[in-house]
Amino acid sequence: MNDVRTALRDLADEGRPVDLGAAALRGLRRRRRRNAALGAAAVAVLVAVAALPWSGLRRPAPPPAAPAAGQHVAAAYADADGAWWVLDPATGRHRRTAADVLAVSPTLDRVAVRPPERERTLLAVEATALTGPATVLVRLPAEPRSAQWSPDGSRLVVALEPGPVGDEFVDPGFTDVAVVDAVTGAVDRFGLGLGELRRALRVWWGDDGTLLAAVATVDAVEVPREFEVYSAEGSLRRRDPAPRGQSCSGRLSAAAVPPVLAGRPLACTRGATEITLWTTGEGGPAVAGRLPVEPGQTVAPVGWSDPDTVAVLRETPAGVSLHSADLRTGRLGPAAPGLPADATEVVVGPADGLSAAAADLAF
């Protein structure tokens, strides 16, 4: 046995210890900042790591009906411990993944993930089902901050981290994005041309293949001032003013569905008792509807269902939940199944890719 012991010690001696305390604290802050930016709990509540390969979503036999057009589903979520679970659209069950989920494809068959703490600039596109197609690995020019899948499922737009993260809850915004071919892994990086005084907060695909960025000024980086429309090659096409007021939250970044309907981006401002949903465009912001908010609650849109209905994420002291909201009546539908109340992050996707067996997860 001594030979193995000696050999293992010799091997361990090769390593050059590095003091990682400060780096670990920065990493922890980065995680928490992401949670905050996604509108989740600011500090993760720590529970035991789930050890089972499948979540406890054991449901009775589902009705054999396909999801309705425009419905959504909780395509992935991070639990209270920060571990990610991805929905298998065929079975309707979430499975644990070792990586951080950035985006889920419009047909729910693929997921863009960041491998855990190994290669910070690596992005992987893999199947949501274990038997799906092979993984595509992509080396990005910088660490990915967020990603959005194009409506046709062919590309991803990735917001790139500008550099090391500083204070815990200060969001530095970003200036550069990468457009990634989800099949070949080809990467095209470009800057948004924001100069020294402006930073982007979010970037999404429009429904016509353009890119849409929410842009703020560096002195108030949490409030979008403008929505800028770019070609997929990075040329600025249009700059539309954002509605004035307190932003509902940064949760739109959690949506896999571009919050754009018929070319009009969705924005949200918050008042004391209600939130106002806006569409933005060349003519300036226009009110799309209002939803009531009780004290202590936050409600934020995560995608359009149809011109009168939006999907929203609601957070209360009891936890988070997803709902369909009718803009004509201001009423929220029942909480969608499939999302634990203590989830800290969520990626919402269109329910079109759900099998009939999983259709009861749609909302």
Next chain:
Amino acid sequence: MRPSTEQEFLAFVAAATPALFRVAYALTGQQQAAEDLLQSALERVAARWRRIDDPGAYARTVMYHEQISWWRRWKRREVVVARPPERVADDPAAGVALRLSLRAALDRLGPRQRAVLVLRYLEDRPEAEVARLLGCSPKTVASQASRGLARLRELCPELGSLEEAR
């Protein structure tokens, strides 16, 4: 974390890093991977600092489970992420050959077997403690250690000559 708590955490890291890094390196066999694995574990320790009694044991548990999780997710599916080979310091040729052979052999072990060997023979921890850290029974630890040793000797026959030489 409050500043005072951060100082406590940083003091723990400074004291525990030499031992923890050896474990991380033995588990991964690569400098950068070991740094990433240990940093990831320390982040979890930092997040739970007020809730855990033994941060060193907790960090070890996290490293073993993360390594197993990583291996399952990425290595078993034969996704190869190119990394430059570690530079080997000047060393007698026989020692270098043995280390390379051992590293290759360890890389071919399953992650749980490798973790058991590292805990039992690098850290000299008793079976019961290994079982507690890995979340399995002592019987499983014994069988994994036995199989791991046999496999290691099969893959790295030079191991036997080491003891004779020393």
